[in-house]
Amino acid sequence: MPELPDLEIFAINLEKQFKNKTLESVKVIVSKKLNVTETELREALEGHKLTEVLRVGKTLQLRFGGGNILGLHLMLHGRLMPVTEDPPKHQIIQFQFAGGNAFALTDFQKQATPTLNPPENRVPDALSQEFNISYLKRAVAKKQTTIKQVMMDQKIVRGIGNAYADEILWKARISPKSAANKIPEPRLKELHQAIDDVLRTEIINLTRALPDVYDTEVRDFLVIHGAGIKESPTGHKIKVETIGGRKAYYTDEQELFV
DNA sequence: GTGCGTGTTAAACT
DNA sequence: CAGTTTAACACGCA
Numbered sequence A: 001m002p003e004l005p006d007l008e009i010f011a012i013n014l015e016k017q018f019k020n021k022t023l024e025s026v027k028v029i030v031s032k033k034l035n036v037t038e039t040e041l042r043e044a045l046e047g048h049k050l051t052e053v054l055r056v057g058k059t060l061q062l063r064f065g066g067g068n069i070l071g072l073h074l075m076l077h078g079r080l081m082p083v084t085e086d087p088p089k090h091q092i093i094q095f096q097f098a099g100g101n102a103f104a105l106t107d108f109q110k111q112a113t114p115t116l117n118p119p120e121n122r123v124p125d126a127l128s129q130e131f132n133i134s135y136l137k138r139a140v141a142k143k144q145t146t147i148k149q150v151m152m153d154q155k156i157v158r159g160i161g162n163a164y165a166d167e168i169l170w171k172a173r174i175s176p177k178s179a180a181n182k183i184p185e186p187r188l189k190e191l192h193q194a195i196d197d198v199l200r201t202e203i204i205n206l207t208r209a210l211p212d213v214y215d216t217e218v219r220d221f222l223v224i225h226g227a228g229i230k231e232s233p234t235g236h237k238i239k240v241e242t243i244g245g246r247k248a249y250y251t252d253e254q255e256l257f258v
Numbered sequence B: 001g002t003g004c005g006t007g008t009t010a011a012a013c014t
Numbered sequence C: 001c002a003g004t005t006t007a008a009c010a011c012g013c014a
Helices: A004-018 A038-045 A133-141 A147-152 A162-171 A185-209
Strands: A023-028 A050-056 A059-064 A069-073 A079-082 A091-097 A102-106 A113-116 A239-243 A246-250
Touching: A004 A050, A004 A059, A004 A102, A004 A185, A023 A038, A038 A113, A133 A147, A133 A185, A147 A162, A162 A185, A162 A246
Parallel strands: none
Antiparallel strands: A023 A091, A050 A059, A059 A069, A069 A113, A079 A102, A091 A102, A239 A246
């Protein structure tokens, strides 16, 4: 159940293990979410080297020699797991590389989605150049919903999920319940800065914590979002409330704009 | 046994 | 009609 920083680490660590290795075979165990047939997938990918692994929004892209790209969306419960003598449960798709190493995408809920050659998406990534302050200003101007829902809307900006939205809004000192179009411009700038800070800092933390693995998530660095957390780093009691159908964790340090 | 969940989508609302 | 809310997905975990 990864978010952007986790996916960034998975991409880096998958590259460490599999970059420039030839994909010997790809096996489709659950095909319901795949956009092509297993035969088409094998013809596109087998025998080609994995040239690059990128994170794009909440997806990973496995890029292969020959120009084909396999997108992977892990959804809520998807995981990437090494395939060993004791293979992982609930496999969706499995990748066997020359040299004997293999990994699989798993998901007990069967929601994780592999997509061959995913269509270009014009929505900016949260860490991209295109996601700048003027874009954010334009995006929120039309929106009367809460700022938290806007931040998590993948049609507006790609990559921010429920947990990091809470972390970012606390850092920006803006209430998640604030109306998006009522946030003054200086505070929007702070929000933009907080998005960048929180995500990039988390990537650095996770790089240090997980130098090699792509099958593990660490949530040790969250300071606001989590059932076990009672107080913010500055000692304010954390409140929990459902906003837009998902749990929001926040404190009264965060200013409400309505 | 109970309740909950880091995402997305279609259906059902307003 | 457009925007917003809900249920469903199906299992592991506390």
